[in-house]
Amino acid sequence: MKCLVVDDSATMRRIVSNALKSIGHTDLLEAGDGTEALEHADSSIDLVITDWNMPNMGGLELVQELRKRDETAETPILMVTTRSIKEDILEAAQAGVNSYIVKPFTPQTLKEKIDEVVD
Amino acid sequence: MTNWTDDNQDRGGTAEADPVQDGSPSLLTELIRELKLVNSTDENMSRVNDLVQTLAAKSSIEELPEMLLTVYAEITAALGGIRLTRDTIQANAVDRLRDTHARLDRVTSETESAANSILDGLDNAIGLIDKISEANNNGGSPEERRDTVQASVDALRLEVMGLFGHLQFQDITVQQLRGAIGLLSDVEARLDALAAVIDPACLKQVEFDSEDAAADHNAEASMSDAADRQALADETVKRALSVQSSSR
Numbered sequence: 001m002k003c004l005v006v007d008d009s010a011t012m013r014r015i016v017s018n019a020l021k022s023i024g025h026t027d028l029l030e031a032g033d034g035t036e037a038l039e040h041a042d043s044s045i046d047l048v049i050t051d052w053n054m055p056n057m058g059g060l061e062l063v064q065e066l067r068k069r070d071e072t073a074e075t076p077i078l079m080v081t082t083r084s085i086k087e088d089i090l091e092a093a094q095a096g097v098n099s100y101i102v103k104p105f106t107p108q109t110l111k112e113k114i115d116e117v118v119d
Numbered sequence: 120m121t122n123w124t125d126d127n128q129d130r131g132g133t134a135e136a137d138p139v140q141d142g143s144p145s146l147l148t149e150l151i152r153e154l155k156l157v158n159s160t161d162e163n164m165s166r167v168n169d170l171v172q173t174l175a176a177k178s179s180i181e182e183l184p185e186m187l188l189t190v191y192a193e194i195t196a197a198l199g200g201i202r203l204t205r206d207t208i209q210a211n212a213v214d215r216l217r218d219t220h221a222r223l224d225r226v227t228s229e230t231e232s233a234a235n236s237i238l239d240g241l242d243n244a245i246g247l248i249d250k251i252s253e254a255n256n257n258g259g260s261p262e263e264r265r266d267t268v269q270a271s272v273d274a275l276r277l278e279v280m281g282l283f284g285h286l287q288f289q290d291i292t293v294q295q296l297r298g299a300i301g302l303l304s305d306v307e308a309r310l311d312a313l314a315a316v317i318d319p320a321c322l323k324q325v326e327f328d329s330e331d332a333a334a335d336h337n338a339e340a341s342m343s344d345a346a347d348r349q350a351l352a353d354e355t356v357k358r359a360l361s362v363q364s365s366s367r
Contacts, residue, residue, distance in 0.1 A: 008335065009290045015283045022280055053294065055335040082291055082340035084348035086355055093359035100352040104287035104345050107280045 001118065002027045006037040006050040006062065007080070012103075016049055016080065019107040023114070034062035043071040047118055052081035052092070060095050067096040076117040080105065148184060204313050212306045219306075222299040222338070226292045229342040233288030240282045247275040291340045298338020 003025055007013045013030045020028060029045070031037035034057025037050065048066065052059040059079060066072040079097040083089075089100055098117040101109060254267040 007290075009293065011286065012290045015286055015290075018283050019280065022276070053335055053337050058334055082294060082337045084352060085339075086351065089352050089355040090359055093356050093363075097356070098360075100356045102345060102348040102352050103291060103340070104284055104342055105349070106284050109349065 001025055001046040002029070002044055003047045003049060004029045004031065004037060004040055004045045006031045006034065006048065006054070006059065008032050008051065008054040012051065012080075016110070019110050020049075022107055023111045025114075033057055034059065034065070037062055038065060041066055041069070041072050041075075045072065045075055047114065048072075048075055048077045049080055050077065052079060052083050052088075060092060063092070063095045063097055078110075078113055078117060080110075207313060208310070211309055215302050215306050219299045219302045222295055222302070225341070226295045226299070229288060229295075230292055233285050233342060236285045237282055240278050240285065244275055244278045244282075247271045247278065251275075288342055291342055294336040294340040295338065297336035298340075301336075301338065 003020055005013050005016050005020070005028060007016065010032075013032075017028050017030065020026075029040050031040055033054040034050075037048070038057075041048065048062075050059040050062055057065075059081065063077055063079070066075060066077065076098045077096065078099050078101060079092045080101045080103060081088075081092075082103045084102045092100055099113045101113055251268050251271045254264050254271070259267075
């Protein structure tokens with residue numbers, strides 16, 4: 001399974017990537033913001049894991065853009081973010097995320113959410 | 120001798136401002152004016168007339184009341200400006216600085232908490248390494264040793280993965296600090312703007328914390344109550360997706 005990890009924090013990209021590797025997902029791509037993620041996003045991507053707050057293009061805008069494109073309209077998307085108020089979670093769900101993870105998370109939570117959204 | 124008061128009333132002096140009410144400078148100005156009108160042929164008045172002329176020649180005395188009024192108006196305006204500045208600082212800057220203080224306190228406590236969690240994880244990891252070493256050196260049947268080592272390796276893997284989780288404090292506290300920096304920049308810009316009101320020489324380009332700057336961080340980020348917040352997210356997403364699928 002090919003995963004695209006999007007976060008402006010290099011530390012967080014490393015943490016998410018390590019968590020993914022620990023549960024057997026080793027085909028990984030990384031991007032520092034939404035704009036860079038869109039350059040990688042095509043039909044070969046099986047899962048997008050994105051932060052919300054990022055410079056240039058944030059996670060919410062990225063989700064909306066991915067949903068507009070035919071090749072990524074159905075790609076599972078996990079939002080991993082510090083934002084945890086109900087209004088934000090609803091906004092992300094309405095934008096098209098399949099699941100939502102609040103930071104700080106455990107690798108176990110990441111695994112559960114991936115299992116939920118990936119067939 | 121002329122009755123100055125009656126004379127003054129005859130000239131319609133009552134319509135003018137009452138010099139007694141205006142204070143000593145006005146009284147002095149009025150006195151000079153009245154004395155100028157007195158018949159100067161009276162020998163007894165000659166010395167008075169000389170003094171009056173001398174006093175009248177000192178224009179600064181006649182201008183003093185007006186000057187004092189101008190100074191009074193300027194001081195009142197300056198005091199008003201200072202009061203407005205103080206009130207504005209009270210209303211904006213003080214609350215924001217207090218908020219910044221609270222945010223920095225949270226960064227300190229969450230950093231300390233994460234460091235303690237990482238140290239606990241490292242202690243546990245070292246304990247598990249010791250256990251593996253002891254099993255290899257001392258013990259039991261090959262099957263028992265293998266089972267003990269495998270169980271310890273699994274536990275060690277969980278501990279190490281837990282350490283990765285605790286290291287998320289770096290991302291979270293960075294966002295908290297960016298929030299605090301944004302508040303301090305905002306306060307600085309507001310104080311600069313207020314200083315420029317009092318002294319335009321202080322004016323410099325001021326930039327308030329913009330939406331764009333705030334978009335790359337979440338100032339409310341927290342390490343606390345992650346399980347409760349995750350439960351809220353799960354419930355909210357589940358309901359939202361359910362509504363979406365039923366409306367299709």
